[in-house]
Amino acid sequence: MWLRVPSTMAIELTGTLPQNISAKDIILFILGQIGSQGAIGKVLGLKFRGDIIDRLLNNFLDRIYFQAQKTLLANLNLGK
Secondary structure (H helix, E strand, C coil): CCCCCCCCEEEECCCCCCCCCCHHHHHHHHHHHHCCCCCCCCHHHEEEECHHHHHHHHHHHHHHHHHHHHHHHHHHHHCC
């Protein structure tokens, strides 16, 4: 039995981003470059990598951590 494995498309993002650029802006730019048909058959093999992806992830995790702290402090203040 043979399984057809989709080809891989790697998107590497390096460098620095201007202020206020979000992940949504990046994906819309990429879609503009490859077109809506550009990743057909590659969805399972679409990989993002690079230092920009790492920074976006860290920024996202920092925002979650900040929101969790803020919520915890608000709940502690309700008990007083």
